[in-house]
Amino acid sequence: MTSEATAIDLPITPESTVTTWLNHHSALVADWDAVAQADEVGVDGTFLQLLLGLQGASVTRSSADLDLPAILRERHREGRTIAFVGGGPGIARAAAERFSGVVLAVDGYDGVADHSRLVQRLRASGVTVIVLGMGSPAQDRIAVRLRDDLQGVEIYTAGGWFDQLAHAENYFPPMVHALRLGWLWRLLHEPRRLAGRYTVEPFVAAVRLRNVARRLESCGLRLHEDKRFFVHRDTVEEPDVVQVVTQLERAGAQTLSWWIENQASATAGFRSYFLYNKSGSDLFSRSRCLADSRPGSPRALMAMLRKLRDLMRGRDVVIAHTHYAIAAVILMSMSLRPAQRPKVVAVHHWPIERYPRLAAKVYSLGVRRELIDEEVFVSPSVRPDADRGVVIENPVPLAAYGAAARRREVDLLIVARHSAEKSVSTAIDALQFLPGRTLTLVGEGPLTAELESRARTAGVEDRVVFAGPQPNTEVRKMMERASALILPSRWEAMPMVLLEGVACSVPLVVSAIPAHGFVSEAGAALVFEVDDARGLADSVRSLDEEATRKSLDAGVQAVRERLSEPAVAERWLTLVDDILAPT
Structure with a gap:
């Protein structure tokens, strides 16, 4: 256990949920069928985080020992009760003594051998939060079975956290996590059990997990916009749509993107992102800029484009406003695998013949390679011909x-x-x-x-x-x-x-x-x-x-x-629905 992280704010619903974590060791031994059934999958461990980053999935690290203390204390404040299931005889009970709200402790051996009996005990106790600490792949298999058998519970996997918690309330000194040296601390304290995991296994993982990002995608998981968890596409009620605008300033494209985000799609939340900040805009209280200013060097440009690629990866739709944003989105679409590539809507605020030469060439390439799924012209005056794309005029706000x-x-x-x-x-x-x-x-x-x-x-x-x-x-x-x-x-x-x-x-x-x-x-x-x-x-x-x-x-x-705003909003939402509809 270590210092508290920000609690994950999961909704309380009649449906049960499973949150699990992978590190390079658990990914090597994982039951991927069980992992595929989890609602959220976090990345625990710097090495797996590095592997995913090299594969184009830049993910923020989270872990059971970082997140669970905050989650459990928050759930206890909400008046919910907790069960610890896992560890050797007496371990779950010893860990439970360090947490208020834990009303049931079950060991991970005899206590889980009879699944029906385990379900009965959990149901009779009335717990609504279950923490499973027994390592992969067993904990993931049990987690998805419990989700099917119980209603309205949150289930979290915890690996060896119970053993750490039973040993000391603060197993890791805060500085250890800050320096990302948790692996070294554990190795020094448990050398016999963990020597192979932190010496040999990273080399094995570098080979066997070279396609782990693709494996997660094949499980139906995508990286959530906050970069902390992989989540199932089918758990998102609204389409995952973002807007990309060239620069943050006071101009028509920025005004339209603000309106779509705040008025047309108040429930869908089509968030606006800007390649860079030019002069700011009081429309956006929180500006989401990929660069602080216009890139002044090839290195700065590539850094900005990499952030754009990460933003686009796994999205359902990207709406690109103006010429350079359209060109950048096309270039980054080419760098993504087809399974990661979003649908692209190019919004033309200028006549295409007025585009800067470079942007026009990239745009033409995108048309030839069919990387643009729909084109929107904000006025008939900028539409090249009547058969090209659609016209959605801006609304009266x-x-x-x-x-x-x-x-x-x-x-x-x-x-x-x-x-x-x-x-x-x-x-x-x-x-x-x-x-x-x-x-x-x-x-x-x-x-x-x-x-x-x-x-x-x-x-x-x-x-x-x-x-x-x-x-x-x-x-x-x-x-x-x-x-x-x-x-x-x-x-x-x-x-x-x-x-x-x-x-x-x-x-x-x-x-x-x-x-x-x-x-x-x-x-x-x-x-x-x-x-x-x-x-x-x-x-x-x-x-x-x-x-x-x-x-x-x-x-x-x-x-x-x-x-009118409702009429124009309906056109935008219908357009997104149409391009996402099965063909």
């Missing part, structure tokens, strides 16, 4: 917004990156035709300094507010108070900012490009030609007409109904 404010304090508002495709300069030029009107720019980018200079040259610098990046909550408040939300882009995919504008009931004024058709064709936005500052100004002035505002309100309601 009404759940994140309150009622629209009546006061208009911000006047004209643009929420966009300061880059060439956004054409923010058109709105600055339009101020020359809109005396007395002000423009607030939320965001920044490579053209910020140029836009500041343009405002000075046009003589409107006192009417342009460069607000910089703002938290999402503040942006929503600004939208609710604005006279109009303007998006003068030269090209887009499906701008989330317009969906947020629809949610906030702010009048929309947009450039006439295909990506804006979902609002303009529904009558939810006024339109002007790309780079036409005078046309933009005319559209803004027309907002003063009551008939125009009423028409826009009707169009906004139509967009809200067509792109």
Whole structure:
């Protein structure tokens, strides 16, 4: 026994469960049919952990003597009773004396010889937690038989833990486990019994267990996302789906992945992971980044890709957003065995012809090798042809917004990156035709300094507010108070900012490009030609007409109904179900 680990929080259900552990010794002598029937399989021992890591299954070490003390104390606090079964005569009883809540101690010899009698004793005692300490393969065989014969019990295997516990409450000094020297401590204390296990057997295991990861997969086990236990696929109620996005920042792909994780799949939990952190995002209180920043060397890049491979291994579905995430997922799919390879959904937020050259080549390779199971285009404007993939437009995120404010304090508002495709300069030029009107720019980018200079040259610098990046909550408040939300882009995919504008009931004024058709064709936005500052100004002035505002309100309601959160969520969940359905 050693210092407590964090208790495993298993649910209490009428169905019994079995949790067992493997080390290199027990894996060599294991009854794999019994192991395959366990609900959870942990990895106990640095050597087996190393072997699995070399085989592509990076697992966090756990063990009975590390985990069981915390588990049993937690179960005792819950008012549950415990049985110790195993060890030589008197060993289970001596171990039980060190734990509150143990009401039955049965030795591992005569006590288990008659299985029916053992079941009767356990049932009569009313225990709901059973610890079996008798070594492999016997303990695994008995564990799965007891699970079939008893209802509502948790069964844990413990190997030689009873002997250690009976010898001393703290068999291992805390520093021994911290330094991973438990094997050496045991060897020094039990040299006759354990000399072969820690000298010869590792060499045998290196050969005979070279495919142990594949053996676990063949048992129907996959590594849980917390990397602590292998679990059965059929014990997971929801599909195991993760999303991969290129970088953590404030942008459309990140917003969509947040919405899918938190709104569309609140029960399924399609967690979002990022290849690296670019500038952060207040949408994600807990950012899951594979690298702290963009990899600056081949070594850092390979480390990030290895983490991605481990994340993907054994998943049911990986949803990859944006070009570099799609390319990285394709590359790591190629490195996985078919049995480990998840279904891949490529989500295109840009037209494919605009992908960087390297990403485009890897994407084409993935298409040729049939490593992409489905393609999603967030707008008809980025779909190459009508027969390619499916279009799932982004939703109007009404759940994140309150009622629209009546006061208009911000006047004209643009929420966009300061880059060439956004054409923010058109709105600055339009101020020359809109005396007395002000423009607030939320965001920044490579053209910020140029836009500041343009405002000075046009003589409107006192009417342009460069607000910089703002938290999402503040942006929503600004939208609710604005006279109009303007998006003068030269090209887009499906701008989330317009969906947020629809949610906030702010009048929309947009450039006439295909990506804006979902609002303009529904009558939810006024339109002007790309780079036409005078046309933009005319559209803004027309907002003063009551008939125009009423028409826009009707169009906004139509967009809200067509792109409602429940409707779009159903499309995403149906897509996942469809690609997982047997063919």
